[in-house]
Amino acid sequence: MRAPLSWLKEFADFPDDVALLRATLDDLGLVVEDVEMVGEGLEDVVVARIEEISPIEGADKVRRVIVEAGSGPLEIVCGATNFAIGDLVPLAPVGATLPGGFSIATRKMRGVTSNGMLCSGSELGLGDDHSGLLLLTETFGAAPGEQITTVLGIEPDVVFDVTVEGNRPDAWCISGIARDLAGRMGLVFRSTPIAEMPRSSTPTSMLASAKVLDPELCPRLGVAVLEDVEVGPSPAWLQRRLALAGMRPINNVVDASNYVMLELGQPTHPYDLAKIPNAGIRVRRAASGETIETLDGVLRTLGVPGRGLDDAGIDCVICDAEDTVIGIAGIMGGATSEIDGSTTTVLLEAATFDPIVTTRTSRRLALRTEAAARFSKGTDPAIIETAMIRFAELVSLSSSRVRLCDDPIVVPSEPPVRRQVLVPIDRVNGLLGTSLTSTEAMELLARLGFEATATEGEITVLVPTNRPDIRSGDPGVADITEEIARTAGYSTLPRRRPSWPQPGAPGERQALRGAVREVMLGIGASEAWTSSLVAPGEVALIGLAEDEVVITNPLTVEESRLRRSLLPGLLRSIGRNLERRQESVALFEIGAIFVHPSAGGPQRSTRAGALGGHEAIVPGESERLHLLLATDEVDARTAVAVAQQLADGLGLARVIVASSTEVGDMQAGLHPTRSALLIDKATSCVVGAVGEVDPRLVEQIAPSAKDRRIASVEIDLDVLRDSTKVQRRPLEATSVSRFPSSDLDLAFVAADELSVEALLDAVGAGAGDLLEAIRLFDVYRGPGVEQGSRSLAVRCRLVADDRTLSEAELATVRQSMIDSGAAIGAILR
Amino acid sequence: MSEELTSEVIADLLATAINAVAATSSLAELDHEASQVRAKDSALMLARRSLGTLSDIDARKAAGALLNEAMSVFGEAVDARRAALEISERASQLEADRLDLTEVVVGDLRVPVGRGHAHLVTQTRASLEAVFVAMGFTVTEGPEVETDWYNFEALNLPPGHPARDMYDTMYLDIGEPETVLLRTHTSPMQIHLLEQAVAEGTLPVHAAMAGRCYRLDTPDARHLPVFHQIEGLVIDRNITFADLAGVIETFTAAYFGPDIHARLRPAYFPFTEPSAEFEITCTICRGVGCRTCSRTGWIELGGCGMVDPAVFAAVGIDPVEWSGFAFGFGIDRCAQMRHQIADMRSLIENDLRFMRQF
Numbered sequence A: 001m002r003a004p005l006s007w008l009k010e011f012a013d014f015p016d017d018v019a020l021l022r023a024t025l026d027d028l029g030l031v032v033e034d035v036e037m038v039g040e041g042l043e044d045v046v047v048a049r050i051e052e053i054s055p056i057e058g059a060d061k062v063r064r065v066i067v068e069a070g071s072g073p074l075e076i077v078c079g080a081t082n083f084a085i086g087d088l089v090p091l092a093p094v095g096a097t098l099p100g101g102f103s104i105a106t107r108k109m110r111g112v113t114s115n116g117m118l119c120s121g122s123e124l125g126l127g128d129d130h131s132g133l134l135l136l137t138e139t140f141g142a143a144p145g146e147q148i149t150t151v152l153g154i155e156p157d158v159v160f161d162v163t164v165e166g167n168r169p170d171a172w173c174i175s176g177i178a179r180d181l182a183g184r185m186g187l188v189f190r191s192t193p194i195a196e197m198p199r200s201s202t203p204t205s206m207l208a209s210a211k212v213l214d215p216e217l218c219p220r221l222g223v224a225v226l227e228d229v230e231v232g233p234s235p236a237w238l239q240r241r242l243a244l245a246g247m248r249p250i251n252n253v254v255d256a257s258n259y260v261m262l263e264l265g266q267p268t269h270p271y272d273l274a275k276i277p278n279a280g281i282r283v284r285r286a287a288s289g290e291t292i293e294t295l296d297g298v299l300r301t302l303g304v305p306g307r308g309l310d311d312a313g314i315d316c317v318i319c320d321a322e323d324t325v326i327g328i329a330g331i332m333g334g335a336t337s338e339i340d341g342s343t344t345t346v347l348l349e350a351a352t353f354d355p356i357v358t359t360r361t362s363r364r365l366a367l368r369t370e371a372a373a374r375f376s377k378g379t380d381p382a383i384i385e386t387a388m389i390r391f392a393e394l395v396s397l398s399s400s401r402v403r404l405c406d407d408p409i410v411v412p413s414e415p416p417v418r419r420q421v422l423v424p425i426d427r428v429n430g431l432l433g434t435s436l437t438s439t440e441a442m443e444l445l446a447r448l449g450f451e452a453t454a455t456e457g458e459i460t461v462l463v464p465t466n467r468p469d470i471r472s473g474d475p476g477v478a479d480i481t482e483e484i485a486r487t488a489g490y491s492t493l494p495r496r497r498p499s500w501p502q503p504g505a506p507g508e509r510q511a512l513r514g515a516v517r518e519v520m521l522g523i524g525a526s527e528a529w530t531s532s533l534v535a536p537g538e539v540a541l542i543g544l545a546e547d548e549v550v551i552t553n554p555l556t557v558e559e560s561r562l563r564r565s566l567l568p569g570l571l572r573s574i575g576r577n578l579e580r581r582q583e584s585v586a587l588f589e590i591g592a593i594f595v596h597p598s599a600g601g602p603q604r605s606t607r608a609g610a611l612g613g614h615e616a617i618v619p620g621e622s623e624r625l626h627l628l629l630a631t632d633e634v635d636a637r638t639a640v641a642v643a644q645q646l647a648d649g650l651g652l653a654r655v656i657v658a659s660s661t662e663v664g665d666m667q668a669g670l671h672p673t674r675s676a677l678l679i680d681k682a683t684s685c686v687v688g689a690v691g692e693v694d695p696r697l698v699e700q701i702a703p704s705a706k707d708r709r710i711a712s713v714e715i716d717l718d719v720l721r722d723s724t725k726v727q728r729r730p731l732e733a734t735s736v737s738r739f740p741s742s743d744l745d746l747a748f749v750a751a752d753e754l755s756v757e758a759l760l761d762a763v764g765a766g767a768g769d770l771l772e773a774i775r776l777f778d779v780y781r782g783p784g785v786e787q788g789s790r791s792l793a794v795r796c797r798l799v800a801d802d803r804t805l806s807e808a809e810l811a812t813v814r815q816s817m818i819d820s821g822a823a824i825g826a827i828l829r
Numbered sequence B: 001m002s003e004e005l006t007s008e009v010i011a012d013l014l015a016t017a018i019n020a021v022a023a024t025s026s027l028a029e030l031d032h033e034a035s036q037v038r039a040k041d042s043a044l045m046l047a048r049r050s051l052g053t054l055s056d057i058d059a060r061k062a063a064g065a066l067l068n069e070a071m072s073v074f075g076e077a078v079d080a081r082r083a084a085l086e087i088s089e090r091a092s093q094l095e096a097d098r099l100d101l102t103e104v105v106v107g108d109l110r111v112p113v114g115r116g117h118a119h120l121v122t123q124t125r126a127s128l129e130a131v132f133v134a135m136g137f138t139v140t141e142g143p144e145v146e147t148d149w150y151n152f153e154a155l156n157l158p159p160g161h162p163a164r165d166m167y168d169t170m171y172l173d174i175g176e177p178e179t180v181l182l183r184t185h186t187s188p189m190q191i192h193l194l195e196q197a198v199a200e201g202t203l204p205v206h207a208a209m210a211g212r213c214y215r216l217d218t219p220d221a222r223h224l225p226v227f228h229q230i231e232g233l234v235i236d237r238n239i240t241f242a243d244l245a246g247v248i249e250t251f252t253a254a255y256f257g258p259d260i261h262a263r264l265r266p267a268y269f270p271f272t273e274p275s276a277e278f279e280i281t282c283t284i285c286r287g288v289g290c291r292t293c294s295r296t297g298w299i300e301l302g303g304c305g306m307v308d309p310a311v312f313a314a315v316g317i318d319p320v321e322w323s324g325f326a327f328g329f330g331i332d333r334c335a336q337m338r339h340q341i342a343d344m345r346s347l348i349e350n351d352l353r354f355m356r357q358f
Helices: A018-027 A149-151 A174-185 A236-244 A252-264 A355-366 A371-378 A380-397 A424-433 A436-446 A473-488 A506-521 A567-579 A636-649 A695-701 A717-723 A756-768 A806-822 B007-022 B026-040 B041-052 B055-095 B120-134 B162-166 B187-200 B239-256 B309-315 B331-339
Strands: A003-004 A031-038 A046-056 A059-068 A073-078 A087-092 A105-108 A113-114 A117-118 A157-163 A199-203 A209-212 A220-227 A267-273 A280-285 A291-293 A299-301 A316-320 A325-328 A346-352 A403-406 A410-412 A420-424 A453-455 A459-464 A585-595 A603-608 A612-629 A655-658 A671-682 A686-693 A711-716 A742-753 A772-781 A789-798 B136-140 B145-147 B180-182 B205-214 B226-236 B262-266 B271-281 B298-307 B323-330
Touching: A003 A174, A003 A236, A018 A157, A018 A174, A018 B262, A031 A073, A046 A073, A046 A149, A046 A742, A073 A087, A073 A113, A073 A117, A073 A380, A087 A105, A105 A742, A117 A316, A149 A371, A199 A220, A209 A220, A209 A410, A220 A380, A220 B041, A236 A252, A252 A267, A252 A380, A252 A686, A267 A325, A267 A380, A267 A806, A280 A346, A291 A325, A325 B226, A346 A380, A355 A371, A355 B162, A410 A789, A420 A424, A420 A473, A420 B180, A436 A453, A436 A459, A436 A473, A459 A473, A459 B026, A473 B262, A473 B271, A473 B309, A506 A636, A506 A717, A506 B041, A506 B120, A567 A585, A567 A612, A567 A695, A567 B262, A603 B145, A603 B180, A612 A636, A612 A717, A612 B145, A612 B180, A636 A655, A636 A671, A636 A711, A671 B055, A686 A695, A686 A717, A695 B120, A711 A717, A711 B239, A717 A806, A717 B226, A742 A772, A756 A789, A756 A806, A789 A806, B007 B041, B007 B055, B041 B055, B120 B136, B120 B205, B120 B226, B187 B205, B187 B226, B187 B298, B187 B309, B226 B331, B239 B262, B239 B298, B239 B323, B271 B323, B298 B331, B323 B331
Parallel strands: A199 A403, A209 A280, B136 B205
Antiparallel strands: A003 A157, A031 A157, A046 A059, A046 A087, A059 A073, A087 A117, A105 A113, A220 A346, A220 A403, A220 A410, A267 A346, A280 A316, A291 A299, A316 A325, A420 A459, A453 A459, A585 A612, A603 A612, A612 A711, A655 A671, A671 A686, A686 A711, A742 A789, A772 A789, B145 B180, B205 B226, B226 B323, B262 B271, B271 B298, B298 B323
């Protein structure tokens, strides 16, 4: 909201200290986004008359102009062309500094000296027009040498651009800002005086009727009638004020309506009474399917439920006395009753409309008008009478014969009841950490127009009708406390560093993520952040056939689905890095993936709907680690090695690689014959997957990585956090032997069906307690080994806790291991 | 020949061509065969050329139509064969590529060496969490998909509340309209934590929760539609606004350094009352005033306030016995300010040259 200081000053005697005012407004929560110094920089600008225009040789964009500005001819170079000899234009002479800080100096262009600058409206900060010079030829009083501020009646002013929070509709007008500011600064606030103006003895009710059929939609309706209106321009000062506040002047009737809205916060709607059949208005809920053509020329259908939650399609409409819709209440009027040049009798509607109904209608019809925004936040039902009279007064300034009909109608006529809140002063101090007395609190409240009385530690507060944000009951206590704190100033409140006996601690998710990240960084991978919002088709891209989680109202189609896997996003990042000539790219990401409830995977049931009384099935979220390695000499085996490092780093007891014939979701997007699952050996739960990215996927979405093998490791962190699904190394330490160990290498020939794990288990078991470690160190297929079998060489390290193993013992163990192998079909080679 | 261009002749020519295509066993062979049939001197092409020699116009037309039809049938046969060959070639390539990962000799493998870089947002989040842990907060987190109850209604934003419009919400096409959504802030975690604490009788709560949030914001230098927030919630006995101000001040100094201060000014959040926006000393000019802080010396960081009685009512906590505060701010924004990152979008590009700086 743009608030000119001159306008604010009509309500209290504010000082001219702009910095103080800005800081005070900020501290009140009326944050000043910008301060505009109006008229600054125009002091030196004068009116000049064009005397001569001639081309400059070699220049086709600028011309040489001779002007007279009261002190003899001046030569100037000018780029504009919208003027002729004899025209009057603004001249910024040498030495002037224009709004925005541009200084004018003597310049030489192609041998012509320019002694100043002829200005456009935008260069002077007087509008947006920068297409040509601001022409003053027709402006009354313009003569060469006159100051432009005098000619245009510009008075220096300061405009504060204030952001008003959604809960402060009372401050969304000049008088509201002034009230807060005056309250804080301890100045007297003057409310709008009720104007003395010519009245018509005809009672309003003789000329118009007003009826509210659905009072819950329209708690209060005011109707005034103005006779003998002459539609024409508003007074210059009023137009100027509207312009300063950011509204375009239109005619005296519309301007008066806008002025009242800006000043008092009450939107009003003027109708041409002659165009309203039977001269009356009725306010009611729209019937389903009813239509109206609004002022913007669009035919709107009303009363139809929308997509919004709990949106039953309630619209409030203004009808004529014959019940035909002539406007959408509080949002936009209809085309049929618009004010025009022939209007002589104006019916002014000033009402209060239900905020939620207005919000929904405005959203549903995508009609976001200034009035709708205000009614959505709540208006003051008690300001209606004042607003109507203020409107009449403003119209009368430029329409001298106008008369306001007596007894404007207000339904209901009784003033609205003020809400009462009981506020224990202890609660106020308990919330703020202060030690205010009731008297002090009441004094602060009184400055904002809250009436309060105190009895035994409890303050009874009567809430002004312009404060719909102050609730009743317990929430009201918090609301009143905020008002006390705000008027006192947040910076005056005490500060304390609280403490409690419970220690702080990271959660288990953070701890696990930290450990995973540590291993990833250790192998040289960097952490990426890819968007969770992806394009349609990503699920199919990685070879899954399930529903995508769709965003109903996405920013763009490319961001209209939730990711099902971290793989595509990460792969694209790899591709981009390779394109940018990064040679060795290893990226990982830890983040959530989303599974549609219909996919049969993880899903979640949770509270939803009005009062949280329903249950909604929402997509399952799974936290995943995904690592892609596009470094040199990398392949699926690297992924296996990394997975083993990771398992070791996380303290997992034993994670093994298991080939799987069916492609589950874990292996989606991986190379079908170079990928496998990671399984916890003790529980057989799938922990993740290893392998290479499917070359076809690489070609599709990361062509710069084509023909590279990209190793992939994916881990389901939700599984890792579940102690029933993974086994960790025991907490208890095992002491290590101090005696020398011996290595035994054994090569077995085993059928391909016999898994390495099974062999290692069997052979290891043969060594019993003496086994320190066992691992595969060679695989051989070829001459000497039967087709369908391979030679698997294992290295066993043997050690005893209490002695050095003798040759004889080693021989026994060796035989035992060979026998164990043979028992499962692995024959020593 | 031209006199013999009957439908039988054309059908024979087509059958020969199709048989040749069907007999191919590789894509290269198929391409070769197809180009043979389409070559100028192929039987079919010669037949087409001979059309001009037909004297009978009707016969010429009929034979022409048959030839065109034959060419299109041939084209389909080539496409079908290509699709089949692609599948089998991929299958055989994959088969040739087969690697049994259960028999990998791990000891022989070199894993990439060097050290990677954690994402700047992660680093920022971790250091913020560390500060809060040191201040006595328990760190926790929650889901990114929420419902209207957790994201709005329980936070004192009932359906139709005008302030819902402030949160440019992305809704999911699941269940009732505007019921399932992507959380627009981390505040739904307040409700999850309080519901749980009430159910399990584990009040007080001193928690910090971070995570990813979503809003319909067109990406620019300062906004991303997907962003990260961190939130704090303290519910205990005798907690006041003074404690909130103290926590903000302590955290600011701990994270940004002792010469960075915090100040509060009134603001509006439906789930806190009194509410405040907190600003910190501009990290660029250290409070002197510069372009970044619009010469005020202060920059906005986040929102905070005393938990609103309506929130207590939604989760069933007595607001006389318990009181508390909540605060929240953007992690990405924090990182942006601390490291003077010109464009927020650099954070999601994942360009290693950018990432290696941190």
